[in-house]
Amino acid sequence: MRRILPYPVVVGALALEVEAVRLDDVSLPYEMISSSNRTVALHHLRHADWCTARMNVTVRGPAAELNAGPWRSMSCVVSLTERRTNTHTTTRLPMTSELGAWSGQIELHRDDHVGKAELTATLVATVDGVAGREIAGTDDHWTIDLHAHIPVKRDDLVTRWVDFNDEAHPWLRVYRTDPWVVDTSGDTPTLYLNSGFEGLRLLLESRAPADRPAKEALAGRIAMDTWNVLFDAAAQGVRDWPGGWRETVLRRMLPDMYTDRSPDDALRELSTTDAGELRSRVLHAAAKQARMSAALGAYIRAIRGRPQEEK
Amino acid sequence: MIDVPDRLALLPVEVAAKMLTPAVLEGREGMPFAAIDKVSTPTGRRSAPIRSLIDETIRRFAENRTDSDAWLAPRLHATLRLTRAEASDPALWNHLAMRIAPDYVAWRFPGRGHGEGRLQKINRNRFVGPFDAQGFTRLWWAAELFRDGCDYTPVLTACGHQDVLNTILGLRITLHRPTAQALLRMVAGGVAVTSKEVNVLAQAVNAAATTLVYEALAPDSPRDHDASRDWMDDSNGVFVPFDSLPEGPDDGEAPATSVRDLVELFMDIYRDAPTRVSASR
Numbered sequence: 001m002r003r004i005l006p007y008p009v010v011v012g013a014l015a016l017e018v019e020a021v022r023l024d025d026v027s028l029p030y031e032m033i034s035s036s037n038r039t040v041a042l043h044h045l046r047h048a049d050w051c052t053a054r055m056n057v058t059v060r061g062p063a064a065e066l067n068a069g070p071w072r073s074m075s076c077v078v079s080l081t082e083r084r085t086n087t088h089t090t091t092r093l094p095m096t097s098e099l100g101a102w103s104g105q106i107e108l109h110r111d112d113h114v115g116k117a118e119l120t121a122t123l124v125a126t127v128d129g130v131a132g133r134e135i136a137g138t139d140d141h142w143t144i145d146l147h148a149h150i151p152v153k154r155d156d157l158v159t160r161w162v163d164f165n166d167e168a169h170p171w172l173r174v175y176r177t178d179p180w181v182v183d184t185s186g187d188t189p190t191l192y193l194n195s196g197f198e199g200l201r202l203l204l205e206s207r208a209p210a211d212r213p214a215k216e217a218l219a220g221r222i223a224m225d226t227w228n229v230l231f232d233a234a235a236q237g238v239r240d241w242p243g244g245w246r247e248t249v250l251r252r253m254l255p256d257m258y259t260d261r262s263p264d265d266a267l268r269e270l271s272t273t274d275a276g277e278l279r280s281r282v283l284h285a286a287a288k289q290a291r292m293s294a295a296l297g298a299y300i301r302a303i304r305g306r307p308q309e310e311k
Numbered sequence: 312m313i314d315v316p317d318r319l320a321l322l323p324v325e326v327a328a329k330m331l332t333p334a335v336l337e338g339r340e341g342m343p344f345a346a347i348d349k350v351s352t353p354t355g356r357r358s359a360p361i362r363s364l365i366d367e368t369i370r371r372f373a374e375n376r377t378d379s380d381a382w383l384a385p386r387l388h389a390t391l392r393l394t395r396a397e398a399s400d401p402a403l404w405n406h407l408a409m410r411i412a413p414d415y416v417a418w419r420f421p422g423r424g425h426g427e428g429r430l431q432k433i434n435r436n437r438f439v440g441p442f443d444a445q446g447f448t449r450l451w452w453a454a455e456l457f458r459d460g461c462d463y464t465p466v467l468t469a470c471g472h473q474d475v476l477n478t479i480l481g482l483r484i485t486l487h488r489p490t491a492q493a494l495l496r497m498v499a500g501g502v503a504v505t506s507k508e509v510n511v512l513a514q515a516v517n518a519a520a521t522t523l524v525y526e527a528l529a530p531d532s533p534r535d536h537d538a539s540r541d542w543m544d545d546s547n548g549v550f551v552p553f554d555s556l557p558e559g560p561d562d563g564e565a566p567a568t569s570v571r572d573l574v575e576l577f578m579d580i581y582r583d584a585p586t587r588v589s590a591s592r
């Protein structure tokens with residue numbers, strides 16, 4: 001969703017590509033960069049103790065529009081951001097001989113990163129005499145994943161079957177009579193499904209057509225509950241986009257909570273909304289997320305397809 | 312006095328959070344040290360330097376605990392030499408707050424009791440919480456994000472104002488060093504002093520960042536990571552002074568021209584802000 005700004009901005013898309021990556025002085029195999037997933041996987045077993053990753057990136061804007069537009073002193077910056085390490089590094093790219101294209105090298109220092117860094121590009125120009133205006137940004141950021149060895153997007157939610165009565169998980173014993181619990185305290189939120197809860201697994205994994213309505217209702221209920229908890233955890237004390245899964249959750253739910261606001265305005269609105277009203281808006285957005293067939297399907301698949309058994 | 316283990320250790324968030332029961336937070340029960348030791352993984356870092364720093368803090372600032380932040384932040388940062396990657400692991404901070412120095416957390420953040428005769432409850436975020444709220448991370452990150460190269464002086468300004476710690480530290484715009492330095496310069500220079508002024512300044516500059524790209528207007532220079540590494544490798548046996556300001560990693564200052572340009576720009580933004588804020592109330 002584009003923001004509405006009080007000055008002319010670029011309508012055409014801004015495309016960001018990572019073309020090559022070197023870990024210290026070793027080139028990363030081409031398979032570790034995925035343009036379709038917009039992800040770079042940096043975990044290479046043979047070069048595990050690298051210090052600096054250098055990436056060649058190119059940004060292309062709509063050349064004709066840029067050329068004809070009212071923008072002066074255009075420049076292009078790319079930013080590497082990881083909220084967990086409070087690191088936000090911005091590099092200005094030099095213009096290339098191709099019209100509307102900028103290209104250069106950016107560095108990622110391992111001491112400054114720990115999980116996933118977001119790579120974004122922004123076009124900046126002087127507009128109506130005001131310097132430094134953002135006139136375009138990438139719609140879809142790249143993810144630089146330090147732990148991945150294949151460039152796929154990883155889930156923002158992990159699902160695990162655990163027997164809540166098991167002594168190996170003392171903190172779950174408190175919830176041993178509950179069918180599921182959502183834990184948002186770690187880096188990745190985790191949905192724990194209680195394998196010790198009679199019939200839960202049988203129903204969720206059932207392939208019998210007769211069980212389908214019950215299974216879908218239950219999966220919907222779990223999804224709704226999960227979105228609710230995720231929202232509360234993501235919105236707690238938030239003043240700015242928090243990055244990571246918290247940001248993903250807020251960006252998905254806020255448009256349903258404040259239909260007439262831009263995401264940035266909706267985020268600001270959060271702190272001033274009265275608690276009771278906020279609750280009903282959250283419920284509405286959670287229900288909507290849970291109802292969406294894709295989300296529901298993904299939940300059932302997540303629950304059924306990739307159970308990570310914990311002993 | 313707490314019987315402290317030799318080494319700092321890692322205490323995972325999910326376990327730590329479950330240990331902070333209302334009884335523990337209200338001080339009716341002590342921290343479950345034995346249980347913490349059982350589930351923590353020791354690191355190679357000694358706890359003694361941190362512990363003596365904590366003892367000195369509590370001794371020096373017995374009368375005014377809020378003032379201790381500016382004293383402790385640079386010394387904590389210079390004692391516990393961590394990369395940002397290492398500092399991002401909450402497990403280290405959980406252990407520090409719950410096992411090494413729970414007395415500091417209770418002293419610095421006694422919490423508010425509700426009504427007569429009620430027990431005072433410490434906010435759990437001070438033990439296990441976001442980086443800008445947890446008892447130790449708020450200081451460590453303030454020192455890391457507000458220092459200017461090896462100079463901790465701006466950190467004194469930042470930690471001397473609770474509003475800077477409570478408001479500005481959590482904003483994404485301060486991850487750009489020249490922006491952080493420009494804001495602190497305005498606070499130190501008396502442009503924004505009161506709690507309300509600091510908040511208005513922070514909000515106005517933050518709001519303007521939705522259309523203005525400070526990183527492009529006032530570029531930062533790359534940090535010297537080798538210098539940081541050297542400083543960190545020095546950490547064993549390093550003496551952190553109590554009576555003078557320690558030195559941080561010499562990884563380069565924010566470019567002076569960038570900071571100056573932003574101060575000029577922020578002055579204009581701030582000048583236009585107060586009327587708007589008071590009009591909207």
